[in-house]
Amino acid sequence: MSNELFLAGLEKRAWLRVFEDGVWDIEIGLLFVSLGATIATDWGALAPIAAAVLTPACLGLKLWITAPRIGHVRFAKRRVRRVEGVTWLLAGLALLTSVLVVVAGRAAGSATPFWVDWVRHHFAAVLGAMWGGTLALAGGILRVPRFCAYGLALLVALVVSDLTGAYSIGSALMIGGSPMALVGAVLLVLFVRRHPRRPSEEGADAGQ
Amino acid sequence: MQGNREPQRVEIDRVIHEPARLLLVAHLYVLESADYVFLMQNTDFTWGNLSSHLSKLEEAGYVEIVKDFVGRKPHTMVKLTPAGRQAFDTYRRQMKGLLADLPE
Numbered sequence: 001m002s003n004e005l006f007l008a009g010l011e012k013r014a015w016l017r018v019f020e021d022g023v024w025d026i027e028i029g030l031l032f033v034s035l036g037a038t039i040a041t042d043w044g045a046l047a048p049i050a051a052a053v054l055t056p057a058c059l060g061l062k063l064w065i066t067a068p069r070i071g072h073v074r075f076a077k078r079r080v081r082r083v084e085g086v087t088w089l090l091a092g093l094a095l096l097t098s099v100l101v102v103v104a105g106r107a108a109g110s111a112t113p114f115w116v117d118w119v120r121h122h123f124a125a126v127l128g129a130m131w132g133g134t135l136a137l138a139g140g141i142l143r144v145p146r147f148c149a150y151g152l153a154l155l156v157a158l159v160v161s162d163l164t165g166a167y168s169i170g171s172a173l174m175i176g177g178s179p180m181a182l183v184g185a186v187l188l189v190l191f192v193r194r195h196p197r198r199p200s201e202e203g204a205d206a207g208q
Numbered sequence: 209m210q211g212n213r214e215p216q217r218v219e220i221d222r223v224i225h226e227p228a229r230l231l232l233v234a235h236l237y238v239l240e241s242a243d244y245v246f247l248m249q250n251t252d253f254t255w256g257n258l259s260s261h262l263s264k265l266e267e268a269g270y271v272e273i274v275k276d277f278v279g280r281k282p283h284t285m286v287k288l289t290p291a292g293r294q295a296f297d298t299y300r301r302q303m304k305g306l307l308a309d310l311p312e
Binding site for chain 1: 234235238239240241242243244245246247248249250283285
């Protein structure tokens, strides 16, 4: 046992430990990469397949890699409310994106409001503001600063695509998503090295 | 007269006062519940040490130990009882008061 008592910030350290494994970084990053690849290759099935595979795979990583190393914890209502807030935020974002795609996809005509034309012409920047902003906001709500940096990176990649036209929206999403997945993979390797598997309750009981 | 005032005696809860148990109770105070592995990871206790301290806290009625199975593996969650929460609140108040009264 350590002889030092650090009681202040104890809950915050426990909370941050949940994000230390980089699993959510990998999932979010690969979702953006797959979405970008879907747009870039016009193969519409790629993103839904990736989403269907990635979510159970990441839950599996949490169950088989993370939980035996740092255990299970349930946080107090204050933290749970923050997670619920982020879930609602993401649901709202999905709805807003769907509406935006439908609105921007409508044929241009004389009766089209000016803002629809503006959204159509700056679709990459609008997506960047919405998705990058939401990711940064989620990072702020969850108190995980690197998610704010991911949001900013995604915003920059999409805005540069919009302003310069140097690369497509699909490429911008892949550029924005790749660093998240890479950082997540590095964090996962470091996490596995730093935290060896703890003896299971079965093993500990047998040893006593 | 103020000079003759009887010094106030404070009964410190020795179950919580022990540093290892203080650390455990502090963790459980700020979390809803946690399992053995999480508590070991965050306190650097060995399995035997953790079991022994949790047993003492359970005997005092300060923690509730819930055993169930995840798949075929045993899984134990530990939670602070209302009595444990109240005892920790009292301990905090007492220690604050005691240390605040110390002259510089």
